[in-house]
Amino acid sequence: MSDLIERTLSRLDEKLVGHVSLPGSDDYAAATAIWARPIGRIPQAIAHCVTAEDVSAAILAARECYLPISVRGGGHDWAGRALCEGIVIDMRDMKQVVLHADKRSMRIAGGALAKDVVGVTDLFGLAAVTGSVGVVGMAGLTLGGGYGPLIGRFGLALDNMLAAEVVLSDGRVVVASQDSEEELFWSLRGGGGNFGVVTAMRHRLHELPSVRSGMVAYPFAEARAVLEHCAEIAATAPDALTVQVGVAAGPDGQPFVLVVPTWCGVEAEGEARVAPFLKLGTLLFGELRSQPYGASLKLFDAHLVNGRRTFMETCWMPELNGGGIEAIIRAAETMVSPGCALLTHEFRGAASRVAVEATAFALREDHVLVEIIASCAPADDVEEQKHRNWARTARMGFDAVALSGGYPNLLADGDALRATESYGRNANRLVAAKRRYDPDNVFASAIPLPLDRQRHAPLQLVRM
16 A cells, blocks of 8 residues: 555545544455455455545545545445445445435435335335345445336336435535436436435335235246246236246255235235235245235345355346246256346336436336346355356347346446447437546446447546
């Protein structure tokens, strides 16, 4: 570590309400213990931030030393983008969730997880739009999109973000909304953390005393029939009914089919609406019950274990049909370990009724997101490559039915070509916003953006 970096980190530590930790300390170890263990990213320091002003100071300190920046919120990005080789802005202590007096919206701090949010909203019979997992960070989920079980009735998580407090690359703190910094607000809703660090958001709330949900499992031998029946139900389902399907491997390595329906409409209709999902085949286990929304987000939490090597692939399909079902089955037949799984997420209803130009997120037509996961304990290169190859081959199996592009939140670093396809006719506007709000590419650790054809070399950090 150079003298300049040491002096700058010392001054930063004195300035923060939080503090700075270095390699070897317990705080450093805790901040770098993320879900998907990356290879070779050893941060020089962690800036444990408590306020937006702390975040601003950390950004300026990193620029003073020409160090890269990354942002650690929930830490559940599969590509490990929460970590970098410079200064990590750790917002885990910024978890405050405050319900506004009118109970129609709430302030969510940048480090809050979905479980922190539902821990408040469930008490009042309310819900914010989240993803499917309680331990995932709200900011990262929202800025990239935010598929979840309420999507049909209430849209994406980003469709429910009403404002954002953002620290820009020059250290300024601004508020972006429909009435202030409108272009920044547009860009944040789908463009990820490429434009600044979101230290707080205001989200719309919805009355939702309970949902009827749960997980049921069926034998893999019945996969084709089970998935076809699910597709038939989804084809005529009302907005308040969503279903997530997938194939996972049990402890014995043998795959099984999982089905996770969620009814978020009139409570009295719930039991009848989800009953068909209990009759798709030979039920192995599971139940569907009325519960607070927050309880329904715990289904997958136990499977998110920090520190594993994780590889993901993704694609979009117009619908879950014959070709897609065959691709799921073929991939499941070749799973290389119990750490492999395929999951789907629906996009329809309220999310599809938003205009393409309204947010940076561009695919505003009914579709199904496919998430392909391959994880293993840190091992030798051969084992990791085997998992990486399985995920890639599984995704290629959907080529005949897949739409162009893919969910930006799940694309790999540097996958600008697919990102360009994903953002469609919004791509040029998003690139222009990047030039305007982060011309020096300070926030390079975020999800991939479309190709900027005016630049022919990687952007370099510029000292303030």
